[in-house]
Amino acid sequence: MPAEVNESLATLSDQLILATVLLYLVAMICYALDLAFGRARTVVAVRRRQLVGAGGPAAPEDTTGDAAEDSGPQPATWAVRAGTIGVVLTWIAWAGNLGGILTRGIAVDRWPWANMYEFVVAICFAAVTAFLALLIRQPIRFLGAFVTVTAALGLGFAVLFLHVQAGPVMPALHSYWIAIHVTAAIVASGLFILAGVSAILYLIRRDGRPSVLPSREGLERVAHRAIVIAFPIWTFAVIAGALWADRAWGRYWGWDPKEVWAFVTWVVYAAYLHARATAGWRGKAAMIVSLIAFGCLLFNLIGVNIFFSGLHSYADVPQ
Structure with a gap:
């Protein structure tokens, strides 16, 4: 009852x-x-690199990703x-x-x-x-x-x-697995959103120009760290979802649209991490891959429930 x-x-x-x-x-x-x-910022990072290249004094090490650009009026x-x-x-x-x-x-x-x-x-x-x-x-x-x-x-x-x-809610959701599977997906999604915002700012940012944002390197660092933390949590969420599916529906995997797009999201984020770790991808190419993964994530979280029907179609989306 x-x-x-x-x-x-x-x-x-x-x-x-x-x-x-x-x-x-x-x-x-x-x-x-x-x-x-x-x-307040002015473009000094490029000038410092030019001085170093011309035999001038070495620029101080940038430990924050934007310290070398802080200058100008207070x-x-x-x-x-x-x-x-x-x-x-x-x-x-x-x-x-x-x-x-x-x-x-x-x-x-x-x-x-x-x-x-x-x-x-x-x-x-x-x-x-x-x-x-x-x-x-x-x-x-x-x-x-x-x-x-x-x-x-x-x-x-x-x-x-x-x-x-x-x-x-419907009986299928009366399970302790909702606390495990969905909570993990929520935590990972929050971190992926932080990474997605940083990646978008990376593409907007132009090094060598006045900006209130830190350097591209600093933005990429924030995005990468968020993804590194979120990816294993998302992996756990996918595995927990499969275990819950076996208990609820008698199979681990059934190519339900939600399952497919959760896996697609996992694959694209894995591709980003693999390319960055093994092929040395940095900069714009890596950020574009991370944004493709972010788009897959958003479609999985919202689009699938709106445009597809399946075993996960109990999200109570108002018509």
Whole structure:
């Protein structure tokens, strides 16, 4: 017998997600102000390389991917503070996102990622979590504006087009495997989103020109590290999905569209890592491959549920 829905908590969850969207947008504005006015740069990296090539003094080692380009006038103090406020607001929004997930789960007494709305909300939370976790150890605040706007757009899309009322799910989803398989997929997807944002910025960035972004090398480093962490988690998610399929449907693999695209995503990310490790791929070619993999990921997460029918077609996508 399906559990009774706690309507108060379900309503609170919806309100928390709406508040989270607004907080992410305000945080994005703060990060943008920091980028525009708090990170003054001029093109000096190219000049330093030219001096070294001409027998001039050696340039200091670049350990951050963008240190060699920092120069010019001092950044505006108020803009730097805006960036700090953006970080604080991101943490508050992160807490609101988490609160929306938890209250939804408690309201329906199940794991709160059994439909497309809940899944997208969880992925946005995972992406911001990955950003904040890396921000503690690495100077990647420049990604804040892009990660928060991505999370805001994702949550906005979920609220406007994917939202369904909190309620029970079909029997196939009443399994501890949803906590194992889907959670792993959500964590890996959040990291892949961070890598995808970095790869897009890499293609936009032009070395040798004034920019508020770090060097291409710094952006590629962030993308690569995120993929290196996410890939084994995605591998585990695929294997766990096969084990769950055997328990639920009596077979490990059935060429269901969701299974196929999860495997395609795995193959393309594996190709990226293999090419980078063995063939020494760096730069634009590697980033393009990573973006192809990112496109496969997005299609697997959203497109398959919209355009295909199969054993995974219980995502409750509103018509």
